[in-house]
Amino acid sequence: MVSLKVNGTTHSVDVDDDTPLLWAIRDNIGLTGTKFGCGVAQCGACTVYVDGQPVRSCVTPVSAVGDSEITTIEAITGKEAEAVQAAWTARDVPQCGYCQSGQVMSAVALLKENKKPTDRDIDLAMNGNLCRCATYVRIRAAIHDAARALEI
Amino acid sequence: MRSGLLLSAAAGFGLCLAGSALTLAQAPPTAASLRPVESFGTIANQRDRSVALFAEMGKVIQHPRCMNCHPATERPRQTDARRLHQPLVVRGKDGHGAPAMACTTCHGKQNYDPARIPGDGHWALAPASMAWEGKSLAQICEQLKDQNRNGSRDLAGLVKHVTTDTLVLWGWKPGAGREPAPGTPEQFGALMQAWADTGAACPAS
Amino acid sequence: MTAHDPNLSRRNLSRRTWLKGAGALVIGLHLPGTARAQSSGAGAAFRPGGNATFAPNAFIRVAPDNSVTVLVKHIEFGQGPFTGLATLAAEEMDADWSQMRSEHAPADVKLYANLAFGVQGTGGSTAIANSWEQMRKAGATARAMLVQAAADAWKVPAAEITVVSGVISHASGKQGRFGEFAEAASKLPVPENAPLKPASAYKLIGKEGAVKRLDSYDKSRGKAQFTIDIHAPNMLTVVVARPPRFGGKVASFDAAATLKVKGVVDVKQIGSGVAVYATGMWPALKGREALKVSWDESAAEKRGSRELIAEYRALARQKGTTAGKHGDAEAVLAKADKVVEAEFVFPYLAHAPMEPLDGYLQWDGTEALARFGSQFQTTEHQTIAAILGLPPEKVKLETMLAGGSFGRRAQVSQHLAAELAMAAKAIGPNRPVKLVWTREDDLAGGYYRPLFVHRMRGAVKDGKITAWADNIVGQSFFLGTPLEAMVVKDGIDATSVEGANELFYEIADFNCEVANPKVGVPTLWWRSVGHTHTGYAVECFIDELLQAAGQDPLSGRIALMGDKHARAIAVLKAVGEMANWKGPGPVGDRARGVAVVESFGSFVAQIAEVSFVDGEPKVHKVWCAVDCGVAVNPDVIRAQMEGGIGFGLGHALYGELTLDQGKPVQANFDSYRSLRIQEMPEVEVKIIASTVAPTGVGEPGVPPIGPAVANALAALGQQRPRQLPMVGRTV
Known part of the structure; x- marks a missing residue:
C-alpha cells in the first residue's frame, strides 16, 4: 500500500513501489485527465504538479512521491489556471485534445514563475510537451493572451 | 512499454528488439577500466607522472557520462552518442533548468530504470565556467x-x-541503457589524489 | 486519412464492391417518413432529452431544454467535424450557437454511411464535403417542423413565422424557443424538401468568429473522454506481446513469471501475439516484461530500409506500369542536351497519434458493446461481431473521441478491432477488457507510410522544360486487399501516383511509371496519403527544372499552368501577395521556397522562409493560401493548415521509421523525433473566397510544406534534400 495525496485527498493505493505515479492516478485513483503518451518523459502529456512544480508522472515512481501534494489537471486553480484555460478556449487551441492537459499544466506553471514570458521563455517551458496535431501556433498565442489577461 | 522494459523483455524473447542499430549507434568504445595508480610508478619524472595520471583521469572526464553535462553551450547532451538533449533543456539561472522545465520535471532523486530516466538528488548542469x-x-x-x-x-x-558528490558518483552508476564512466570512483579518486600529490601537472597540449 | 478525394471516389469507388467486402446495404440520406419512424435501436439510444425529444432525422435531437444535439457520423480526432457538422445544421435551423452540442453517431450504416464511401467511416478529408448537403437538409427539415409546430400552436400560417438565433417568433408578438415545440414537432410528418438557405443568408457558415469549437472547453480541462479513460467494474487492462519482425508468429511462450506479477490475471495467446491481462496498465506492462516468447520468424520480413532502398532504386531503372503519359518523354530525354536527374527517397513514417491505439469491449456471450476511436465503424463493427460469433445487431459500437489518427485508425486490415475482439474472446464473457498499445507498440507496430523512391528526369531547352519522367517505386496498401476496387484501376493504385501522374504543369512529353513491390511490412495511408511523397518529388523537381531554365519559381509555375488550373494559379498568386514575393532570395541569411499541391479537392500553396542554423533548417515563417471551396468554419480551416504545416514539417525535417534487418529502430519519441514548439514557424493563412462546394482541409495543408522548405534550402545554396528526413537521417 502506498499513500498518495492527490488534489487534497489522501488515497491508499495497492500498487508496487515502482509503479509510475501516472498509472496510480489513472488506474487506481480514477483521475483520467492526466494522459499517457510515451512513458519516457518525452511528450509531457502526463504532467502533474508535485508540491506545485511540474513533474512528468510517467517517470515518477510512487515511491518517490512521499507525502508531497500532487495536483492534476482536474484540480488546478488560481488566476494563472483560469487565465490559461480561458485563453485556450477562446483561441480554440485544441484539435484532438489529447496532449492538452499536459500543455495547460506546463503553461500554468510557466506563468506562475514568469508573468510576462517571451517567445523564448515559452519555447523553453513548453518544448517538453509534444502536440502531434501541431497546435503550437495557438499554444504560443494563448500563453501570451493569458499573460496579458493577468496584467489587468 | 518503457524502453528499459522493452529491452529486458526482448532479451526474454531470446531475440533483440528495436533500438540497437542505426540511430542509437554508440560513441566509439571507451576504456571500461582505469589503470591503477601503482602502474604509474615506473614513470621516474614526477611531472611526467603527474601528467600521465591526469591523462588517465581524462578517460573519465571526457567520458559521455561527465562531458554531457559540462557542455560548452547552455544545452546538455545525452546518451552514449552524446546527442543534444531531447527535449530542449537549458542550464537556466542556477543550473537547474528553465521555468516549467526544471531538471526535476523529469529527473528524480534516483535513476528510474523502467523508463531509463537517470536521477540524482541534485541533478543539474555544470556552470558555464566549468564547461x-x-x-x-x-x-x-x-x-x-x-x-x-x-x-x-x-x-x-x-x-x-x-x-563524495553524489552527482559525480552517479557517473559510475548511470542506470539502464548508459555506459558507466571507466573504472570505479575509488580508482578515479586515487588517481586524482596521486595527481595532486605529484604537483597536479597539466598536459602540454 | 483515406486515400482519395471525394470526386475521385465518386468516380472510381464502386460502392457495391466496398459493400461486398462490408456485407451491408447502401442507403444514402435516410430521412424517415415521420419523426417517430426513427426506429433504429441505435438512433433511439441517442435521445438525450428522453421521450419529449424531437428527433426529426438521424442527425438532430432537440431537447426540451432547447439544446440541439447533432449526431456526427465522422469521428472527431481533431479535424473539427463536431463543430463543422453542427455549424451546417445550426445554420439551417437558425439556431443559436450556444445551444448546439455534438455527439458521435452510433455505428449504423443505414443511417450514417459516408456518402463518399457507402459505409460509415471517416477519411479522405471528406467530413464536410459529404455532409454539406446532408446536414443542411437535416437542419432545414428540423427547422420546418419546429416552425410548423409553432404555427399549429399559435394558429398562424407557418410562412409568417421567423426564426432568429433559436427564437421562433410571429409578428403577433408570440415567441418561443425550440424546446417548447420539440414534442409537438416530433409528432408531425417529415417534410420532403425543406428549402435550403441561399448563401447570402448565412449567419454561421463562413462567418469569422460566429462559431467556436464545441470541444475546446472540455479538452482544455482534462474532461474530454478518450478510449484510454474508460473504466468499468471488473475491467482488465490488456497489453499484447507482438512479434519483433513483421510476419513473425508465436512459436511458444512461458507465462510462469508473468503470472507471478502482482495484478496480472491471465495470459492468453491470440492471433496477434500473447495477451497479458491485468488489473491495471503497470501490472500488465510488468507482466509482459516477464513473459518469455519464442517467435517463429520463418515467414517474417527480414529486409531493412537500406536493402529496400537499394532494391527500389534498381526497380526505378526498369520499366514500370504506365500511370500517366503523353508525348514521348524517353525520346526527348535521349536527345536532350541538358537532362536534370534527381532521385528522391522517402522513409517509412509512423503516424504516432498522441493517444496510442486502444479499445474497450464488454460482452456477456450474447451481446457486446465496443467503445473506441473507430474510424471505419461499419467494417469494424462487423469484424468484432464475426470474431465474437454474434449477429451484428447484437453488437454495439460506440465511437469515442480519439487522440489523433493521421490515418492510423483508418484500418483496411481491421487489425485493432480484431485484436480487441480476440482479446475479449480469449478471456471469456463478462470480463470487460481495455486493450492499450504503448508508444513502443505503436512505433514498432507497422502500418507505416510506405517507403518510396522517385527517380525523376527532366529536359530543359531554351529556357523551357521539354520533358518529364518520373519512375515511382513503393508498396501499395490496396493491391490484394478487399478494398482494392476503391482506388485501383488498370493495375494502378491511385494512392501511389496521385499528384505525380497528372501535373498542373504543361510539359509536352511526359511519362510517369510505377512499380509496387511486395514487402512484408504493413503500410497504410498517412495524412495526405500519396501526396506525402508525390508532392515533395514533383514540387522539388519542378523547382529544380525552373531554376535550370532560368525561371522564377512562382511565376514560372504559373506560366506552366496555361489556362487550365485557375484555382491552383489563384492560390499561388495569393500566397505570393501575402509574402510579398520578390523571388527566392536569399535576403540576408534567409531564403524562400514555394510549393503548390492539390489534394482531396482542395488547393494549397505555401511559401516558407528558411535559414540554416547549427546544421539544421530553421523555418521562420510560412504563408499559406488555401482554396477548399466554401469555407464553412474559417478558423477550423486555419487550424488545419497550421497543424498540417507542423505535421508535414516535423516529418520532413526529422521523421523516419528505419528498419534494420526487418526490425523497427525508432522506439519512442526520443528517437522518432517529433516537431516541438520551438521548431514551429509562424503561420499566416489566407482562405480563398469560393462558392464551390466545400472540399477537405484535414490533409491538404501537409504536402506543400516539405518541398517549400527544400526549395528555400536550394535558394540558400544547398541541394534540395533528395532523401528525407532532412535532419539526423540514419540510412
Missing part, C-alpha cells in the same frame, strides 16, 4: 585547477568533490 566540451585535456586541466572556474576548490577540495 569542458570542445576543450583539450590540457585546457580542462588548467580549468580544473583554477579556483575562479572550479567552484573555489583547492586540490583537496577537488578530490573530495569527485569522491
Whole structure:
C-alpha cells in the first residue's frame, strides 16, 4: 500500500513501489485527465504538479512521491489556471485534445514563475510537451493572451 | 512499454528488439577500466607522472557520462552518442533548468530504470565556467585547477568533490541503457589524489 | 486519412464492391417518413432529452431544454467535424450557437454511411464535403417542423413565422424557443424538401468568429473522454506481446513469471501475439516484461530500409506500369542536351497519434458493446461481431473521441478491432477488457507510410522544360486487399501516383511509371496519403527544372499552368501577395521556397522562409493560401493548415521509421523525433473566397510544406534534400 495525496485527498493505493505515479492516478485513483503518451518523459502529456512544480508522472515512481501534494489537471486553480484555460478556449487551441492537459499544466506553471514570458521563455517551458496535431501556433498565442489577461 | 522494459523483455524473447542499430549507434568504445595508480610508478619524472595520471583521469572526464553535462553551450547532451538533449533543456539561472522545465520535471532523486530516466538528488548542469566540451585535456586541466572556474576548490577540495558528490558518483552508476564512466570512483579518486600529490601537472597540449 | 478525394471516389469507388467486402446495404440520406419512424435501436439510444425529444432525422435531437444535439457520423480526432457538422445544421435551423452540442453517431450504416464511401467511416478529408448537403437538409427539415409546430400552436400560417438565433417568433408578438415545440414537432410528418438557405443568408457558415469549437472547453480541462479513460467494474487492462519482425508468429511462450506479477490475471495467446491481462496498465506492462516468447520468424520480413532502398532504386531503372503519359518523354530525354536527374527517397513514417491505439469491449456471450476511436465503424463493427460469433445487431459500437489518427485508425486490415475482439474472446464473457498499445507498440507496430523512391528526369531547352519522367517505386496498401476496387484501376493504385501522374504543369512529353513491390511490412495511408511523397518529388523537381531554365519559381509555375488550373494559379498568386514575393532570395541569411499541391479537392500553396542554423533548417515563417471551396468554419480551416504545416514539417525535417534487418529502430519519441514548439514557424493563412462546394482541409495543408522548405534550402545554396528526413537521417 502506498499513500498518495492527490488534489487534497489522501488515497491508499495497492500498487508496487515502482509503479509510475501516472498509472496510480489513472488506474487506481480514477483521475483520467492526466494522459499517457510515451512513458519516457518525452511528450509531457502526463504532467502533474508535485508540491506545485511540474513533474512528468510517467517517470515518477510512487515511491518517490512521499507525502508531497500532487495536483492534476482536474484540480488546478488560481488566476494563472483560469487565465490559461480561458485563453485556450477562446483561441480554440485544441484539435484532438489529447496532449492538452499536459500543455495547460506546463503553461500554468510557466506563468506562475514568469508573468510576462517571451517567445523564448515559452519555447523553453513548453518544448517538453509534444502536440502531434501541431497546435503550437495557438499554444504560443494563448500563453501570451493569458499573460496579458493577468496584467489587468 | 518503457524502453528499459522493452529491452529486458526482448532479451526474454531470446531475440533483440528495436533500438540497437542505426540511430542509437554508440560513441566509439571507451576504456571500461582505469589503470591503477601503482602502474604509474615506473614513470621516474614526477611531472611526467603527474601528467600521465591526469591523462588517465581524462578517460573519465571526457567520458559521455561527465562531458554531457559540462557542455560548452547552455544545452546538455545525452546518451552514449552524446546527442543534444531531447527535449530542449537549458542550464537556466542556477543550473537547474528553465521555468516549467526544471531538471526535476523529469529527473528524480534516483535513476528510474523502467523508463531509463537517470536521477540524482541534485541533478543539474555544470556552470558555464566549468564547461569542458570542445576543450583539450590540457585546457580542462588548467580549468580544473583554477579556483575562479572550479567552484573555489583547492586540490583537496577537488578530490573530495569527485569522491563524495553524489552527482559525480552517479557517473559510475548511470542506470539502464548508459555506459558507466571507466573504472570505479575509488580508482578515479586515487588517481586524482596521486595527481595532486605529484604537483597536479597539466598536459602540454 | 483515406486515400482519395471525394470526386475521385465518386468516380472510381464502386460502392457495391466496398459493400461486398462490408456485407451491408447502401442507403444514402435516410430521412424517415415521420419523426417517430426513427426506429433504429441505435438512433433511439441517442435521445438525450428522453421521450419529449424531437428527433426529426438521424442527425438532430432537440431537447426540451432547447439544446440541439447533432449526431456526427465522422469521428472527431481533431479535424473539427463536431463543430463543422453542427455549424451546417445550426445554420439551417437558425439556431443559436450556444445551444448546439455534438455527439458521435452510433455505428449504423443505414443511417450514417459516408456518402463518399457507402459505409460509415471517416477519411479522405471528406467530413464536410459529404455532409454539406446532408446536414443542411437535416437542419432545414428540423427547422420546418419546429416552425410548423409553432404555427399549429399559435394558429398562424407557418410562412409568417421567423426564426432568429433559436427564437421562433410571429409578428403577433408570440415567441418561443425550440424546446417548447420539440414534442409537438416530433409528432408531425417529415417534410420532403425543406428549402435550403441561399448563401447570402448565412449567419454561421463562413462567418469569422460566429462559431467556436464545441470541444475546446472540455479538452482544455482534462474532461474530454478518450478510449484510454474508460473504466468499468471488473475491467482488465490488456497489453499484447507482438512479434519483433513483421510476419513473425508465436512459436511458444512461458507465462510462469508473468503470472507471478502482482495484478496480472491471465495470459492468453491470440492471433496477434500473447495477451497479458491485468488489473491495471503497470501490472500488465510488468507482466509482459516477464513473459518469455519464442517467435517463429520463418515467414517474417527480414529486409531493412537500406536493402529496400537499394532494391527500389534498381526497380526505378526498369520499366514500370504506365500511370500517366503523353508525348514521348524517353525520346526527348535521349536527345536532350541538358537532362536534370534527381532521385528522391522517402522513409517509412509512423503516424504516432498522441493517444496510442486502444479499445474497450464488454460482452456477456450474447451481446457486446465496443467503445473506441473507430474510424471505419461499419467494417469494424462487423469484424468484432464475426470474431465474437454474434449477429451484428447484437453488437454495439460506440465511437469515442480519439487522440489523433493521421490515418492510423483508418484500418483496411481491421487489425485493432480484431485484436480487441480476440482479446475479449480469449478471456471469456463478462470480463470487460481495455486493450492499450504503448508508444513502443505503436512505433514498432507497422502500418507505416510506405517507403518510396522517385527517380525523376527532366529536359530543359531554351529556357523551357521539354520533358518529364518520373519512375515511382513503393508498396501499395490496396493491391490484394478487399478494398482494392476503391482506388485501383488498370493495375494502378491511385494512392501511389496521385499528384505525380497528372501535373498542373504543361510539359509536352511526359511519362510517369510505377512499380509496387511486395514487402512484408504493413503500410497504410498517412495524412495526405500519396501526396506525402508525390508532392515533395514533383514540387522539388519542378523547382529544380525552373531554376535550370532560368525561371522564377512562382511565376514560372504559373506560366506552366496555361489556362487550365485557375484555382491552383489563384492560390499561388495569393500566397505570393501575402509574402510579398520578390523571388527566392536569399535576403540576408534567409531564403524562400514555394510549393503548390492539390489534394482531396482542395488547393494549397505555401511559401516558407528558411535559414540554416547549427546544421539544421530553421523555418521562420510560412504563408499559406488555401482554396477548399466554401469555407464553412474559417478558423477550423486555419487550424488545419497550421497543424498540417507542423505535421508535414516535423516529418520532413526529422521523421523516419528505419528498419534494420526487418526490425523497427525508432522506439519512442526520443528517437522518432517529433516537431516541438520551438521548431514551429509562424503561420499566416489566407482562405480563398469560393462558392464551390466545400472540399477537405484535414490533409491538404501537409504536402506543400516539405518541398517549400527544400526549395528555400536550394535558394540558400544547398541541394534540395533528395532523401528525407532532412535532419539526423540514419540510412
